[in-house]
Amino acid sequence: MDEIGANSSQTRVGILAIPGFALMSYACTVEPLRAANLISGQILYDICHFASAETTQSSGAAMVAADHNVGSLPKLDYLFVIAGGNPMAFDDAPTFAWLRKMAARGTQIAGVSGGPVILAKAGLLSDRRMTVHWEHAAALAEFDPTLLIERSLFVIDRERLTCGGGTAPMDMMIALIAARHGGVFAHMVGDWFLHTDFRPSGGPQRSGLTDRLGTTSAPILSAVTAMETHVADPLSLDQLAQIAGTSPRQLNRLFREKLGDSTMSYYRTLRLDTARQLISHSPLPLTEIALATGFAGSAHFSSAYDRQFGVPPSKHRR
Secondary structure (H helix, E strand, O other), X not given: OHHHHOOOOOEEEEEXXXXXXXXXXXXXXXXXXXXXXXXXXXXXXXXEEEEOXXXXXXXXXXXXXXXXXXXXXXXXXXXXXXXXXXXXXXXXXXXXXXXXXXXXXXXXXXXXXXXXXXXXXXXXXXXXEEOOOHHHHHHHXXXXXXXXXXXXXXXXXOOEEEEOOOOHHHHHHHXXXXXXXXXXXXXXXXHHOOOOOOOOOOOEOOXXXXXXXXXXXXXHHHHHHHHHOOOOOOOOHHHHHHHHOOOHHHHHHHHXXXXXXXXXXXXXXXXXXXXXXXXXXXXXXXXXXXXXXXXXXXHHHHHHHHHXXXXXXXXXXX
16 A cells, blocks of 8 residues: 555546446546545545436436536546447537536546547547547447557557546556556455456557457458558459459358358448448438448448348438
């Protein structure tokens, strides 16, 4: 406990949970701070909640009660914005203005899971490295192509913190606790949750391709990696084969054997899955979504989408 005494002043933490927030992300943000208080026997972290109503409904049955209204300006060291569901649909000008005002007062602003979307819409992530839950990454990149989005667990860039959600907030909070109260104490907090292996900020959000695809075939892994980085500008079969270091015929044989589909059919499905995410989580016109996922025109896109999902993209959005 000696490490705590070197920097034991209270840290004031605010939580803004956006309606529909994910409980997992919320718990992994707040519970490490609560555990730090309990283990130390001190109020190291003074936590308060903000909302525009008396309570905020989570994605499930749980609700969080507010201590302060959005718009009030208490002195805070950190303000965490936690969002889930479809954060692109959140469009509350007073909340955005309040976040900008809190940032101007020197508060370190953090976004968790879909929270970075809220920060971006408030104009708080310009020229800052950032991350967001992978489900929202494509929509956010289309909303603002200038954002410096990384596929990391969490990113701390000066006075902005962003985190991918799920269990990643626990890794970020452990890192913050370690920076303030030392590594020994941070490991005690981690042990409290049986969380003994702390993942670095640059760790990947999703399991590796080997786990996702269920194959160790180097040509397939190389080809799919290329596909995922060329959604808007699709590569040809010859180009994919060249990247994979094999012939087009052999690459097709491997795809059919390991993944049950041809190379280009798998690629089209990947692009259409991205399109479905954009339709569900972004306000982009369908023509722009078609271009963003590598389709030459709306008619071709609509036809392919209908064949894949059984409904045209316009009906999916409605």
